[in-house]
Amino acid sequence: MQYVSTRDVSTSYMASQAIIQGLAPDGGLMTPFYIPKLPGKALEDLKSMSYQHRAVYIMKQFLEEFSVKELTDFAAAAYGPEKFDTPAVAPVRSLDGNTHCLELWHGPTCAFKDMALQMLPHLLTASLTKREEEKTVCILVATSGDTGKGALEGFKDVPHTRIMVFYPRDGVSQVQELQMVTQEGNNVGVTAVRGNFDDAQSGVKRLFSDGELRRTLADRGFFFSSANSINWGRVLPQIVYYISAYCDLLRDEKIAPGQTINVCVPTGNFGNILAAYYAREMGVPIGKLICASNSNNVLTDFIRTGVYDRKRPFHNTMSPSMDILISSNLERLLFALTQDTQEVKQYMEQLNASGRYEVRKPILERLQKLFQGYCCDDRETQRVIGEVYRQHDYLIDPHTAVAFSALDQYRKESGDDTPCVVVSTASPFKFCDNVLGALGVTEVAQGLDALDQLSAKTGLPAPAPLSSLRNKEIRFTRTVEKENMVDAVLSMLV
Structure with missing residues (x-):
């Protein structure tokens, strides 16, 4: 399997190179040259497997350099009982006959980023060995809340790595911030940025493209890589849980073999829903991909109009991991829809220069055949949390509530009652x-006392x-x- 940049297919890379570099040299995103199809009976075979074995089977399709034994060892370490609080790893909870919830928060940081960030360190360190890289890799991360802690926990004390996380000073929840600033490990660093997530993400991209900084760090024995979802090693493990969810529904006879399902995903940087798209391309019978946004509804507008315009008010919401106006992974979808790197490059240049681009009508038509976009504000988010709890005795977080709202809007608008x-x-x-x-x-109680208050209210134990x-x-207290941001990096890499 070869990998290419979304902006240039003239140079190809092995998987290990794509994972090590994170971002392509031209600023594009490393992407498989093609998406492999699952063999005809794969879903039937996979339904009786453990999550770990499913991960090996699926990831092997993209990682020819890695042996089955390597991937088996990685999956056992990433998704074992010392990391996840359920043997199912990513269980599916059915609320009714047509609505099923894929729980991705049973890992060490209680968020879906664990599904990829417990695997990525194994893929990256193995890739360094395969490429005979002697320098220490410095992982740069911009986070809107959950990626930061997931990456810190995944890379904590991993040999030949350093990790620096940047987060918006007032743009994460109190618990999310506390998770990061108390992080243990001798190779970790955490810095707050005055601004929003897009400021932190743009700052990290500038660091990656700073040639003088790269030369300075090379002289010190370091080079940059990424644990954000711009890294293919982040997206690949996410494909697994969509295929796994379909197999669970098959195994539990909630759907018939070959039956189509829809998927509804709370979406910020577009990596999570992109993984669902790739699962569909591999052959999973997924119909509509429902993209759920909060008040930062740039993706909703894009799906409906074909115009991506980040020049709009930025909202700090109760679903902070989705408070994003520049959805980096959308570039990979544009590459898949256009199959034209020059067109993708042109869109990205327009976004960088003016904050806006508009795709051609044929591209918009392809997009709308696959995706539906909906959004809701904080008031609706909070209402949905209460409604789902009262109707189903099921407690959800604000991000998941945004998705439930989007699904309800989609079903009312379309009349489509496909299992979702x-x-x-x-x-x-x-x-x-x-x-x-x-x-x-x-x-509401202050600080961590609110954990006890919520536990007492619902009878559920706090993780x-x-x-x-x-x-x-x-x-870590630095802002x-x-x-x-370069000063924070240089002070850590001495």
């Missing part, structure tokens, strides 16, 4: 204040990784202007 998998991306205990408010609580934050020391 709603992706649940975080534990509700990461957002206690907003969840408690949705349940009618008017006086151990969150409860244990009480006993952890705050290690920088977005223009000074």
Whole structure:
């Protein structure tokens, strides 16, 4: 399997090179030259397998350099009982006959990023060995909330790596921030940025493209890579859980073999729903891909009009991991829809120069055959949390609530009652204040005491990784202007 840049197919890369580099040299995203099809009986064979074995089977289709034994060892380490609190790893919870919730928050940081970020360090360190790379890799991460902690936990004390995470100072929940600033490990760093997530993400991209900085770090024995979803090693493990969810529904006889399902995904940087698209391309019978956004509804507008315009007010919402106006992974979808790197490059140049681009009508038509976009504000988000809890005795976080709202809007608009998998991306205990408010609580406890309050209200135990934050020391307190992120990197890499 060869990988190419979304902006230039003249140079191809092995999987190990794509994973190490993260971003292509021309600024594009590394993408498989083609998406392999699952063999005819694959879904039937996979339905009786464990999650770990499913991961090996699926990832092997894209990773020819890696042996089955390597991938088996990686999957056992990434998704074992010491990491995840359920043997199912990514269980599917059925709310009714046509609505199923894919829970992706049973890992060590209680968010869906664990599904990829527990695997990525194994893929990256093995890739370094395969390429005989002697320098230490510095992982740069911009986070809107969950990627940061997931990456820090995944790369903590991994040999020959350093990791620096940047997050928007006032753009993450209290629990998310506490998870990051108390992170243990001798190779980790965390810095707050004055600004929003797009400022942090744009700053990281500038660091990647700074030739003088790369030369300085090379002289010190370092080079950059990424753990954001711009890295193919992040997207690939996400494909697994969509295929796994379909297999679970087959195994439990919730759907018939070959039956079509829809998928509804709360979406920010577009990597999660992109993985569902790739699962569909591999042969999983997925019909509509329902893209759910909060008040930062740039993707909703794009899907409906073909115009991507980030020049709009930025909203800090109760679903902060989706507070994004530049959805980087959309570039990979544009490459898939156009099959034209020059067209993709032109769109990205327009976005960088003017903050806006508009795709051609044939591309919009292809997009709309696959995707539907819906959005909701915080008031609707909170209403849905309460409604789902009352109707189904099922507690969801604000991001998942945005997805449930989008699904309801889609079903009312289309009349389509196809079975749907709603992706649940975080534990509700990461957002206690907003969840408690949705349940009618008017006086919310401060700090981590809200965990106990939500537990008492619902009878559900708070996840151990969150409860244990009480006993952890705050290690990182630095805040920088977005223009000074380079100083944080240089001070760490000495």
